[in-house]
Amino acid sequence: MKNNMLSKTCLALLVSFCWSGMSLADKPDVKSASDLPVKTESKTEPKAETKTAPVSEEKKAEPKTVDVNGVFEAVVQAEIAADTEHVTSWEIKKLVEHGSLVTQGQNVVVFETEDVDEQVKKSETDLRLAKIALDDAEFEFQQFVETQKLDRAAAELARKNARQGYDNFVQVDRDRDVLSAEFNLKSSRASLENAQEELEQLQQMYLEDDLTEESEEIVLKRAKQAVEFAQFRLDGTKISSERSMQQGVPNSTAKQEESIAKAELAYKKSMHDLNSARQRREIEMQTKRDDFTKQAEKTAELKHERKQSAIASPIDGIVLYGELNRGQLGDKPSTLKTGSKVTPNQVIATIANPKKLQIHATVDQGKLDVVTEGSRCEVTCDAFPDFKANGTVKSVATVGYASGKFDCVVTFKTPKNSPAIMPTMTCKLTFADIAKEAAKETNDE
Numbered sequence: 001m002k003n004n005m006l007s008k009t010c011l012a013l014l015v016s017f018c019w020s021g022m023s024l025a026d027k028p029d030v031k032s033a034s035d036l037p038v039k040t041e042s043k044t045e046p047k048a049e050t051k052t053a054p055v056s057e058e059k060k061a062e063p064k065t066v067d068v069n070g071v072f073e074a075v076v077q078a079e080i081a082a083d084t085e086h087v088t089s090w091e092i093k094k095l096v097e098h099g100s101l102v103t104q105g106q107n108v109v110v111f112e113t114e115d116v117d118e119q120v121k122k123s124e125t126d127l128r129l130a131k132i133a134l135d136d137a138e139f140e141f142q143q144f145v146e147t148q149k150l151d152r153a154a155a156e157l158a159r160k161n162a163r164q165g166y167d168n169f170v171q172v173d174r175d176r177d178v179l180s181a182e183f184n185l186k187s188s189r190a191s192l193e194n195a196q197e198e199l200e201q202l203q204q205m206y207l208e209d210d211l212t213e214e215s216e217e218i219v220l221k222r223a224k225q226a227v228e229f230a231q232f233r234l235d236g237t238k239i240s241s242e243r244s245m246q247q248g249v250p251n252s253t254a255k256q257e258e259s260i261a262k263a264e265l266a267y268k269k270s271m272h273d274l275n276s277a278r279q280r281r282e283i284e285m286q287t288k289r290d291d292f293t294k295q296a297e298k299t300a301e302l303k304h305e306r307k308q309s310a311i312a313s314p315i316d317g318i319v320l321y322g323e324l325n326r327g328q329l330g331d332k333p334s335t336l337k338t339g340s341k342v343t344p345n346q347v348i349a350t351i352a353n354p355k356k357l358q359i360h361a362t363v364d365q366g367k368l369d370v371v372t373e374g375s376r377c378e379v380t381c382d383a384f385p386d387f388k389a390n391g392t393v394k395s396v397a398t399v400g401y402a403s404g405k406f407d408c409v410v411t412f413k414t415p416k417n418s419p420a421i422m423p424t425m426t427c428k429l430t431f432a433d434i435a436k437e438a439a440k441e442t443n444d445e
Contacts, residue, residue: 066370068377068429070361070410072421073327074352078314080108084305084344086298087116092340095348098321102313102351109348111309120306123299127292134292141285148274155270162263169256174249181244188237192230199223313351318423323347326407327360329424352423359391359410361429370431371396371408378430379412384419391429 082090094110096102202223206216313319321334342348359379363371371377373393381387391412400406410429414421 064433066367066431066433068361068363068367068371068408068431070359070379070408070427070429071327072357072381072423072425072427073324073360074317074354074423075356075358076315077317077324077350077352077423079323079347080311080313080349080351081347082111082308082311082342082344084308086302087119087305088344089115090309090342090344091115092336092338092342092348095336095338096319098319098334098349100319101317102319103316104314105312107310108313108319108351109311113306113309116302116306116309120299120302123295123302127295127299130292130295134288137285137288141281144281145278148278151270152274155267155274159263159267162260166256166260169252174253177244177249177252181241181248185234185237185241188230188234192227192234195223195226195230199227311348315351315353317351317353320350320352320424322349324350324352324424326362327424354420354422357412357414357421357423358394359412359427359429361408361410363396363406363408365400365404365406367431368396368406370433375431377410379410380428380430381419381421382426382428384421387415387419387421389413389415389418 084090091112092109093112094107096106096108102108199220202216202220206220320329321336322330336342336348361371371393373396375393377391377393379387379389379391389412391410394409394411397407
């Protein structure tokens with residue numbers, strides 16, 4: 001019990017001592033405040049400091065940022081490639097080293113020309129042979145054209161003769177045949193009548209004489225025979241005349257009509273065949289002319305491609321082997337060297353001018369609300385940690401090049417005393433997420 005009482009007594013004394021110490025500490029502050037010219041200000045200022053200052057420090061915390069990776073790329077750059085069609089493979093004879101500085105007009109790559117020279121020589125030989133073949137074909141074509149003129153004239157003459165023969169028959173011969181049949185019949189009748197009259201006169205004369213001599217009998221006999229012959233010829237003439245009128249003339253008319261019809265068909269066929277043959281030969285001739293023209297163009301193009309055995313740089317810049325993909329080199333180093341084979345349109349090197357650079361960045365889809373055209377950012381270089389520059393978004397692609405990936409171009413101003421920033425160096429772009437911070441402050445209020 002005595003120990004408990006003693007403990008309580010000590011605790012009470014300790015509390016009383018602490019309270020009195022705090023009171024003594026407050027009294028000097030009050031005196032110093034009373035010595036100030038304006039008493040009210042000294043009372044209100046501590047209240048503002050103790051109550052508002054901590055709240056403003058919490059609200060003015062640094063805004064969140066969005067980081068985007070990028071690559072420095074030359075604004076002016078050019079690709080070096082053998083732009084050939086007929087030369088399908090080139091062997092490198094000499095190649096400027098990767099990273100070397102070149103000036104405009106300086107050779108970047110030189111190719112071997114032995115194989116190309118063989119191609120040009122063979123193409124020139126083929127062209128000469130093609131010219132001889134074309135000249136022969138042109139001569140044969142002219143012969144063909146002249147022969148066709150003769151064939152066409154012959155066909156027209158045959159048709160003309162057929163038409164003339166038909167016209168002669170219709171206008172003259174057919175009527176002549178009818179008249180001939182009638183005249184033959186008339187002539188045969190007249191011959192019979194004459195023979196009969198002579199016989200009758202002889203008989204009458206000999207009947208008046210009582211005696212008939214032997215010579216007179218012979219004359220009578222012959223007269224009778226002449227009558228019989230005349231009668232026989234008349235009968236034959238009647239038959240032939242009737243046949244001529246009923247069969248000969250109609251048959252001749254039908255044959256003439258058939259003949260003129262065949263002649264017209266033959267003429268049309270001849271003209272058709274001649275025209276078809278002419279068109280066919282003209283097409284064949286034009287094809288040969290075109291083939292010769294193509295051969296001549298191929299030879300000329302080969303000679304022009306031969307001149308590309310040395311490719312010069314179109315601009316001043318740094319030689320970077322291969323093709324840049326969004327400002328970056330490939331993951332693996334280039335294997336190009338002397339003796340390497342390259343194909344047409346293969347990018348051998350890219351010449352990048354480092355004097356004026358921009359940044360090619362890849363923006364994730366979720367950052368497009370922050371990274372917009374005109375947005376400002378801070379640029380830092382991975383190779384030089386002390387490098388800092390201010391950048392501005394020049395453009396942002398509206399269509400992604402891959403799933404959720406969008407191209408972005410950022411321009412920046414190189415600060416003074418900046419280290420040598422080169423194309424293909426990587427960098428980081430830092431954007432302040434002002435929109436999200438503003439929204440957060442609004443929600444907090």
